[in-house]
Amino acid sequence: MGRSPCCCHDAGVKKGPWTEEEDRALVEHIQRRGGHVGSWRGLPKASGLNRCGKSCRLRWTNYLRPDIKRGNFTDDEERLIISLHAAIGNKWSTIATHLDGRTDNEIKNYWNTHIRKKLLRAGVDPVTHQQLPPDHHVDGPSAALLPESLLWAAAAATLGGGLDTGALMQAQLLQQLLHAIGSNNDTANLIANLAAANAMLNSTRSTLPNLLLQGQMNMLSTGANYLQPSYLCNISSFAEQNVVQQHLISNTTACPETSSSSAAEQADQFGDTFASCDVAPAADGAPVEEFAGLLEPMMDLPGLCSMESSDSFWKDILEDSYRL
DNA sequence: AAAATATACAACCGCGAGGTT
DNA sequence: TAACCTCGCGGTTGTATATTT
Structure with a gap:
């Protein structure tokens, strides 16, 4: 299968953090279309954004979408993420479908920055969800407390x-x-x-x-x-x-x-x-x-x-x- | 107070899946 | 059926902020 060149490689296409103006332009464009994006690839040109379609899609799905829930994860959400991860692994998008308003990217980040470390501290392998061997060494007093x-x-x-x-x-x-x-x-x-x-x-x-x-x-x-x-x-x-x-x-x-x-x-x-x-x-x-x-x-x-x-x-x- | 280091998370990148031509 | 095209996923990186030294 051939792979199309990504517009992200085009010279002059902006990368990095989005500005408020860009956010507004993207939101207004999608709202004008009744919430339907159509082609992400064609969106930048249609909306006047100097971004690649991929970047627009990511910005929308991970940050600008109106149904996204912001703020800290609750204990229930955390438990659910861990349970789901134990069952299906790094299927972040699948896990995200079970948490209202949370994106796969957000869950993935939360896993990598919070949950993974917590599990390690508790002596649990974050990949297999099984007890790490007694000689497993991590920082913190609970490491050896099997x-x-x-x-x-x-x-x-x-x-x-x-x-x-x-x-x-x-x-x-x-x-x-x-x-x-x-x-x-x-x-x-x-x-x-x-x-x-x-x-x-x-x-x-x-x-x-x-x-x-x-x-x-x-x-x-x-x-x-x-x-x-x-x-x-x-x-x-x-x-x-x-x-x-x-x-x-x-x-x-x-x-x-x-x-x-x-x-x-x-x-x-x-x-x-x-x-x-x-x-x-x-x-x-x-x-x-x-x-x-x-x-x-x-x-x-x-x-x-x-x-x-x-x-x-x-x-x-x-x-x-x-x-x- | 400043530099160094750690942390959090937004964003990027490459790839595969699946639809279309 | 092969080539093309787009989307979405998951891993990784970059950068702003917080904390420690």
């Missing part, structure tokens, strides 16, 4: 006050959760382990920050085989849903009553809950309706999301470990 080490540090601190059965059970529970998270991508085993963990929770009447469970939810959504930060919990787009759907299709025996593992047996008491999860894959490859909704029943399991004041130690530790 979730597992934090959890065990927390357990050790709890145990430090005396050999308490409840604390020991918590430590074992954490170990089980971490093992489930780190061992494989098998959704059936994962859910079974989660149920077993929950059984332990209920038997000891202890509580655990739901951040841990969110980490497991993230596994369901991304297929990553280790703990992911809680930010990935906020997922609802088509891309993630497709990922989830693939998992569900390949794990049609996801409900614990169909699993033969011992962990699944422990999970029997929650069979009804899981059976009502409505996690069956949509028919004929149709996208799963709503991932967040899909996970809701699991998040509502008794005891999983409660957080008593006496557990603030755990809560603080775990939240620190994920704080971006």
